[in-house]
Amino acid sequence: MNEYLPFLSGLLKDTLSGIPYILPEIVLVLTFLVVIVADLFLQGKRSSAAFWLSITGIIISVFFSFKQIEAGADVRLLFFENIQLDQVAVSFKFIFAFVVLLFALFIRYDRNLQSHAKGVGDLYMLLPAVLLGLNLMAMSTSLLMIYISIEMVSIGSYLMVGYVSAGNRQTEASMKYALFGSACSAIMLYGISLLYGFTGTINISDPDFIVHLGEIPEPATALAIILTMVGIGFKLSFVPLHFWSPDVYEGAPTPVTAFLSTAPKIAGFAILVRFLFPFYDQQSQTKEVFDFETTFAVVAIITMIVGNFAALWQNNIKRMLAYSSIGHTGFALMAVVSNSDYGVQSLVFYFSIYAIMNMAAFMLAGRIERQTAATEVDDYKGLGSVLKAEMVCFVVILISLTGLPPTAGFLAKLYVFSAAFEKYTSSGSIWMVALLITGALTTVVSLFYYLKIPLNAYLRKSANPYNIENAKDPLIFIIAILTFCVILFGIFPSLISW
Amino acid sequence: MIPLAHFMFVSAALFCIGIYAVLSKRNAIMILVGIELMLNAAILNLVTFSKHDKFEASGQVFALFAIILAAAAVAVSLAIILNVYKYYRTIDPTKIDNLRN
Numbered sequence: 001m002n003e004y005l006p007f008l009s010g011l012l013k014d015t016l017s018g019i020p021y022i023l024p025e026i027v028l029v030l031t032f033l034v035v036i037v038a039d040l041f042l043q044g045k046r047s048s049a050a051f052w053l054s055i056t057g058i059i060i061s062v063f064f065s066f067k068q069i070e071a072g073a074d075v076r077l078l079f080f081e082n083i084q085l086d087q088v089a090v091s092f093k094f095i096f097a098f099v100v101l102l103f104a105l106f107i108r109y110d111r112n113l114q115s116h117a118k119g120v121g122d123l124y125m126l127l128p129a130v131l132l133g134l135n136l137m138a139m140s141t142s143l144l145m146i147y148i149s150i151e152m153v154s155i156g157s158y159l160m161v162g163y164v165s166a167g168n169r170q171t172e173a174s175m176k177y178a179l180f181g182s183a184c185s186a187i188m189l190y191g192i193s194l195l196y197g198f199t200g201t202i203n204i205s206d207p208d209f210i211v212h213l214g215e216i217p218e219p220a221t222a223l224a225i226i227l228t229m230v231g232i233g234f235k236l237s238f239v240p241l242h243f244w245s246p247d248v249y250e251g252a253p254t255p256v257t258a259f260l261s262t263a264p265k266i267a268g269f270a271i272l273v274r275f276l277f278p279f280y281d282q283q284s285q286t287k288e289v290f291d292f293e294t295t296f297a298v299v300a301i302i303t304m305i306v307g308n309f310a311a312l313w314q315n316n317i318k319r320m321l322a323y324s325s326i327g328h329t330g331f332a333l334m335a336v337v338s339n340s341d342y343g344v345q346s347l348v349f350y351f352s353i354y355a356i357m358n359m360a361a362f363m364l365a366g367r368i369e370r371q372t373a374a375t376e377v378d379d380y381k382g383l384g385s386v387l388k389a390e391m392v393c394f395v396v397i398l399i400s401l402t403g404l405p406p407t408a409g410f411l412a413k414l415y416v417f418s419a420a421f422e423k424y425t426s427s428g429s430i431w432m433v434a435l436l437i438t439g440a441l442t443t444v445v446s447l448f449y450y451l452k453i454p455l456n457a458y459l460r461k462s463a464n465p466y467n468i469e470n471a472k473d474p475l476i477f478i479i480a481i482l483t484f485c486v487i488l489f490g491i492f493p494s495l496i497s498w
Numbered sequence: 499m500i501p502l503a504h505f506m507f508v509s510a511a512l513f514c515i516g517i518y519a520v521l522s523k524r525n526a527i528m529i530l531v532g533i534e535l536m537l538n539a540a541i542l543n544l545v546t547f548s549k550h551d552k553f554e555a556s557g558q559v560f561a562l563f564a565i566i567l568a569a570a571a572v573a574v575s576l577a578i579i580l581n582v583y584k585y586y587r588t589i590d591p592t593k594i595d596n597l598r599n
Binding site: 147159 | 530
């Protein structure tokens with residue numbers, strides 16, 4: 001023990017000096033604790049206390065993140081290189097906070113969830129905890145932090161899906177999610193343990209990490225990296241690991257589905273970028289450790305094709321949106337493959353827009369389901385003349401999801417395309433051509449299933465009249481604002497350049 | 499002293515048994531047991547490698563965190579499985595298939 005004594009003061013100093021930089025996360029932890037206690041004692045109507053407290057906490061944490069941007073955008077390694085705070089991490093944190101705030105509003109105005117016997121206080125309690133996990137995912141640079149943050153988000157998500165178990169389908173979805181997720185994270189932990197054994201360090205930013213990995217026989221490295229990718233792939237739901245997502249998205253309550261298909265997926269990409277960075281950084285000097293470019297190019301192509309073509313055959317709206325989000329994963333992987341600064345920037349832009357579009361799409365699906373009990377595309381027949389505001393917003397959002405001008409979805413896809421094209425012109429890789437072609441073709445395919453909704457709503461007549469349950473609630477205003485943002489950012493993209 | 503390779507063999511065997519249980523068992527609890535075996539294989543690896551680590555700490559610390567998170571995940575999964583039993587009167591995942599294409 002005594003031999004460590006001289007280092008203690010240094011260790012303490014290093015730890016203490018890191019604390020000011022994780023102020024947003026500390027605020028989230030405090031919010032989490034306060035919300036638990038508040039929900040116990042101040043149940044009230046619709047758990048209002050828990051709602052307002054968690055919203056306030058999240059906004060304060062965003063405020064501190066703003067301070068971090070103002071203070072300077074240099075890269076900082078904190079807590080013995082476990083956490084890295086930089087511009088990209090802060091941008092991702094803003095996206096997560098935005099999605100979680102929308103999720104909170106969605107829960108508050110979703111009548112199915114509100115009428116649940118258990119109340120929704122515990123769901124609000126989960127928000128700061130999951131946001132903490134998401135933030136850590138965006139910042140982690142060690143294998144330990146990667147594992148902890150992914151598990152934090154996963155456990156929170158299992159609870160969200162399983163929380164409102166009002167029927168067979170929901171419990172089934174939660175079981176599939178929990179079992180598949182735990183299995184994937186166990187496989188990832190085994191891969192991580194092998195990586196640790198091969199390199200002797202858990203810091204992926206440590207230069208030793210890559211150097212030692214290069215000294216290990218290639219099949220062993222490939223095995224360890226693929227096992228690790230299983231855990232990250234579960235969060236991204238790219239193709240060999242996408243089986244859970246349509247079932248879970250269909251079975252879970254709509255607000256939860258909206259959240260699951262947005263925030264953890266984006267966080268998965270943040271962690272993927274972090275994990276790949278040292279590999280790309282060193283590739284020019286040492287021998288190639290693992291051929292990420294080919295692997296991810298193949299995965300991206302298959303993901304785009306499977307996601308978009310499977311969506312064509314779906315009749316359930318939530319299931320269709322689930323497959324479309326798999327297609328979007330494949331598309332965004334294109335930016336990861338192009339591995340440049342521009343690629344990462346285009347990824348951040350793509351996901352800022354994706355978060356808006358996806359949350360709006362699920363909010364609309366949830367709202368229309370409540371008003372007309374329509375869950376299938378066929379049920380949307382003739383809705384265009386009944387739910388005017390909703391359907392107009394839906395059409396704009398769907399056009400944006402397809403990626404047509406003048407919406408922001410078009411620009412998001414354009415940036416990813418140009419990042420991939422830049423990579424092609426600099427490397428001449430045949431995989432980039434294949435990616436670009438698949439991306440363009442599947443965008444056309446996506447038009448067919450997205451436009452099925454307006455086709456039914458406007459051009460077909462319903463056999464029996466609808467009895468609309470008129471819901472006067474602020475959700476439609478939120479949806480309208482999001483739709484407006486999609487068009488606004490499509491015309492003035494500089495408004496959200498980080 | 500037991501050589502490093504023996505630990506790795508044991509953990510690889512544990513991992514394979516776990517994967518086999520996850521893929522073949524017709525009982526959600528047994529699948530959880532399989533997942534637990536896989537996690538323990540990884541934890542055994544971490545502790546073993548930690549012996550040869552330059553600081554002799556990061557692997558062991560990692561193992562502690564992994565044990566805690568595994569316990570949390572199992573607690574949540576068991577609650578969910580209990581809930582499934584309430585609705586389906588079975589916990590055989592092959593019979594619970596309302597959601598599919």
